[in-house]
Amino acid sequence: HFRCRSAFKLLEIEEKYRLLKPGLSVIDCGAAPGAWSQVAVQRVNSTGERPDLARGCVFGIDLLHIAPLQGAHFLSNRDITSPATHAELQELLPQAYADVILSDMAPNATGLRELDHERLVCMCLSLLELAEKLLRPGGSLLCKFWDGALTHKLREGLTRAFQDVKTVKPKASRKESAELYFLARTFRKT
Template structure:
C-alpha cells in the first residue's frame, strides 16, 4: 500500500491547520527556538506520532520503497545504524516479519547499532560495530544466510564543516556498501543516505560495478533545505569467486 501523505484535513469539518509558535525563553537560542517550532509544525513529525513510528525518517524509507519495491514480503533485511528504529519498524511491517498478513511469506529484519535500541516487535536487534572484521559473518549467522536488502540511514557526527561532514558520511556509506557486498544475496538491494557535495564518484563507480542499476533519489519527506539524498543500488551481481 502506498504511503499516506502526511497532513491535510481528515475531520470533514472544515478545520484549518494551526501553526504552533514557540516563545523564546530566557537563555534559549533563537536557533533552538526555530528548530523546536519547525519540529512541532512538521507534518512528518506529526504523522510519525500518529502512525506509531519513532521518527519522521520512517517516511523516507516508506517513500523509497513505494517507488522501488525492495521491502517485499519474505525479504531478509539488515538495517545498519538502526537507532532509533523508524526504518526497522517500516521494514517489519512491509516484509511481514510478524506474519500478521494473509501472505505465507514471512520476512526477517535485523537491526544493527553501536548503542542499545529499544526492542521492536518482529525485529532482532544487536549491538554491533559493522566495521568489525567478523561483523559480516555474525550477521549472516543471525540471518541464517544472505540478506536481500541492506539499508543505512547512518550519518557521522557533525563537525560543523560542510565539506568535512560530506567526506565523513561518504566514507561511512562506502563502508556500508562494502559490507552489503559481503552479506547480500544475488539480486539484492542496497539503500543508503549520502550528502550532496561532489565526493561520491568512487562510491558510485563501485556500486555500478556490483549492481545492475544505481540511482540517486531525494524523497518528498527529505527537507528541501537538507543536502541529504539517497543512493539506491538494485540487482546485486554477486560476489566474484576466488
C-alpha cells in the same frame, strides 16, 4: 506510531520502488531509534502478522542502544563497519544472506560540510564490503549520503557492484539539507 519521522522517507521510497516484500531478509544499518525497522517489519511480514504471506526477517544495527521491537532482531552497540559485526550477521541470517541492505547511517555531524560528507561516503563504501559478504546476487542496497566532492566515487563503487544505481531525494527530506539516497539494485556478486 513511528519512533522517528525518518520513517516517512523510507515509506516514500518504498511507495515508488518497492524493495521490501514479504519473506525478504533485511539488514538496517544505523537503525536507532528504529523507525525504518518498523517499516521493514511490516513490509517483510517478519512478525508473521499475515499468515498467508511469506515471513521475512529484519536485523537492525547501531552504535547506540535500540529499544526492542517485535519482529526485529537488534544488534545494539555495534559498528556496522566492523568485520566482527559482519560475522555476527552471517550467523544470524537465514542461509547467511540478506536480500536488502538499508542504511540511514550518519556520523555525528561536525558542521564542516566537506568533512561530514567524506566521513559518510567512507561509511557507505564500507557497506560494499558488507554486501560482498552478505548480500545475495540480485539483492539491493539503499544508502543515505550527503552530497559533495566524493559523491562520484561512491556512485562508481556502487555501479561496479550493482546493475542499476539511482539517486533518490525523498520529499520528506528537508529541502535545504544535502541529504540524498543511492538506490542500487541487482547486485552482481564477484
